[in-house]
Amino acid sequence: MEYIILDLEFNGTYSKNRHRFFNEIIEFGAVKLDEQLNIVDTFSELVSPQVTKKLNPHVAALTHINLDELKKSGNTFSHAMARFRRFLGDGVLMTWSNSDILVLMENYRYFFGNDKLSFLRHYVNMQKYCQRAIGYNDRGHQLGLSACAEMLGITYEDEQLHRAYNDAELTALCFKALYDETLLESYIYTCDDDFYSRVTFKNYNICDLKDPNVDKKEMYMDCDICGKRALRRSKWRLKNKSFRAHFRCRKCKRDFEGRITFKKCYDHVEIIKKAAELPLKEDKRAANRTNK
Ligand SMILES: [Zn+2]
Numbered sequence: 001m002e003y004i005i006l007d008l009e010f011n012g013t014y015s016k017n018r019h020r021f022f023n024e025i026i027e028f029g030a031v032k033l034d035e036q037l038n039i040v041d042t043f044s045e046l047v048s049p050q051v052t053k054k055l056n057p058h059v060a061a062l063t064h065i066n067l068d069e070l071k072k073s074g075n076t077f078s079h080a081m082a083r084f085r086r087f088l089g090d091g092v093l094m095t096w097s098n099s100d101i102l103v104l105m106e107n108y109r110y111f112f113g114n115d116k117l118s119f120l121r122h123y124v125n126m127q128k129y130c131q132r133a134i135g136y137n138d139r140g141h142q143l144g145l146s147a148c149a150e151m152l153g154i155t156y157e158d159e160q161l162h163r164a165y166n167d168a169e170l171t172a173l174c175f176k177a178l179y180d181e182t183l184l185e186s187y188i189y190t191c192d193d194d195f196y197s198r199v200t201f202k203n204y205n206i207c208d209l210k211d212p213n214v215d216k217k218e219m220y221m222d223c224d225i226c227g228k229r230a231l232r233r234s235k236w237r238l239k240n241k242s243f244r245a246h247f248r249c250r251k252c253k254r255d256f257e258g259r260i261t262f263k264k265c266y267d268h269v270e271i272i273k274k275a276a277e278l279p280l281k282e283d284k285r286a287a288n289r290t291n292k
Contacts, residue, residue, distance in 0.1 A: 001035055001091070001092060002032055002033065002035070002040075002089065002090075002091035002092070002288060003033040003037070003091060003092050003124075003175070004030055004031070004032050004033075004087065004088050004092065004093050004094065005030060005031050005094045005095070005102075005126065005168045005169075005171045005172050005175065006028070006029070006030045006084075006093060006094070006095050006100060006168060006169040006266075007029045007030070007095065007096065007100060007164045007165070007167040007171065008025050008027065008028060008029075008095075008100045008103055008104065008164055008255070009025070009027035009029075009059070009063050009162070009163070009164050010013065010023040010025045010026060010057050010059075010103050011023070011024050011026050011049065011052050011059045012056055012059075012109075013049075013051055013052040013053070013054075013056070014025075015051050015110075017051075018110070020026055020204045022051055022097045022106065022110055022281060023103045023107075024049050024050070024051050024052050024107065024108055024110075025047050025077060025080075025103060025104070025107050026046065026047050026049055026052070026055075026063075026070055027044075027045070027046050027047060027063070027065065027163070027164040028043060028045045028047065028080055028084055028164055029043065029044050029163065029166070029167065029169075030042070030043040030044075030058045030084065030087060030088075030167030030168050031043070031165075031168050031169055031172045032087065032091065033175075033176075035174075036198075037175070039169075039172065039181060040080075041086045041087065041156035042163075042165065043083075043084060044164065044165040045071050045073070045075055045080045045083065045084075046065070046069065046073040046075060047073065047076070047077055047080050048070050048071050048072075048073050048074055048075055048076060049070060049077050050066075050076065050077070050111075051078050051110075051134025052067070054067065056066050062162045063162050064159075064163075064172065065184045066132075067161075075166075077107055078111060078112075081107075081229050082113075085119050085273045086087065086281075088119065088120075090121055091122075092122040092124060093120055093122065093124070094123070094124045094125075094126045094171070094175070095123075095124050095125065095126060096126045096127050096145050096167070096171045097125060097126075097127040097128075097142065098125050098127075098199055101117075101123065101125075101199060102135060102199065102200070104117065105117060105199075105200075109218060115197055115286070118193065120191045121190070121191060122188050122189065122191065123188070123189045123191055123192060123195065123199075124184070124187050124188055124189070125136075125187070126171055126174070126175060127142060127143060127148075129143075129175075129178070129183070129184065129187045130143065130146055130148050130174050130175070130178055131143045132183065133180055133183055134148065134151060134152070135180035136151075136265055139199075139270070139272055140272075141286060145167060145170060145171060145174070146161060146269055147152075147171075148174050149173065149174055152173075152174060152177045152178070154170070154173050154174065154177065156170055158169055163190075182221070182244040182277060194210070197266070198267070201265070201266040203263055203264060203265045203266075204263070205241035205242070205261055205263055205264070206262040206264055206269070207241055208262075209236065209239055209243065211262075211263055212267050213262065214262050214268070214269075215258065215262075215271070218260065218262075218271050219236070219260065220232075220241070221245075221273060221275065221286075222232050223247075223249035223251065223252055223254070223256075223259070223275070224256075224275040225249070225252050225254070226249060226251050228250075228251050228252075228254050229248060230247040230248060230249045230256075230258065231247065231248045231249075231250060232245050232246070232258070233245070233246045233247065233248050233255075234246035241261065242259045242260060242261040242272075242274075243256065243259070243260045243261075243262075244247075244257055244259050244260075245257070245258055246258075246278060247275070255278055255279065256276065256277065256278060257275070257276045257278045257279065258273065258274075258275060259273065259274045259275075259276055260272070260273050261273075
């Protein structure tokens with residue numbers, strides 16, 4: 001089995017034809033690894049944009065690519081795509097986070113009218129794999145590629161980042177450092193209809209306590225200092241898509257705001273609990289009650 005790690009650079013632009021924003025691919029970069037994870041082939045192509053009239057300043061600054069350079073390549077998306085398909089063959093496609101595969105699907109739909117990548121057999125989200133393999137567990141933030149490389153002691157030149165080929169190569173080094181055959185198996189998706197539903201599913205926070213996906217048994221808070229079950233002292237209210245209430249830990253004699261978020265993902269609900277300082281008004285009321 002071969003592994004193909006792909007990275008794309010793209011430019012967000014408004015398509016007057018379609019009356020919507022479109023992330024147009026401007027560069028493909030990929031490396032091919034054999035089963036021993038040796039780089040056996042590489043792929044690097046600029047794409048001359050057909051919708052973009054002007055590069056987004058952020059993209060230009062990040063990639064150091066300019067529009068003239070892209071146009072000079074004379075390479076259309078459909079030509080680059082045809083060559084990339086041959087490069088991919090039957091291999092497993094890997095990208096850092098699923099944003100690149102979503103952009104690939106978006107371009108496929110824009111130019112070919114179909115967002116399913118019919119040639120694709122297997123896919124791995126390398127960011128998810130690396131997060132798991134390295135034991136990264138920050139639910140609020142995803143692990144960036146350069147941060148992952150740093151954690152692994154892999155050195156890279158800052159100015160080389162954010163070019164498709166270099167990012168693909170750096171992803172390959174992270175993958176190599178974190179290779180675990182059994183773990184990898186559980187991260188390889190077969191690209192069937194279920195895969196496309198999964199990859200396009202947009203996670204959202206549930207805002208209604210009556211939603212059947214809300215597990216009422218989870219509506220409790222433990223003190224984040226001593227770990228004891230805290231006492232709820234107010235009704236639940238919804239703010240910034242999390243359910244919040246005033247809690248008190250009797251052991252620590254401490255009041256805090258408990259925040260519970262139910263994040264609906266494709267096939268499960270993630271429950272995130274946080275203890276925060278009480279909002280000022282609540283805090284005063286709590287202090288009054290304590291003083292009496
Ligand atoms: Zn406590």
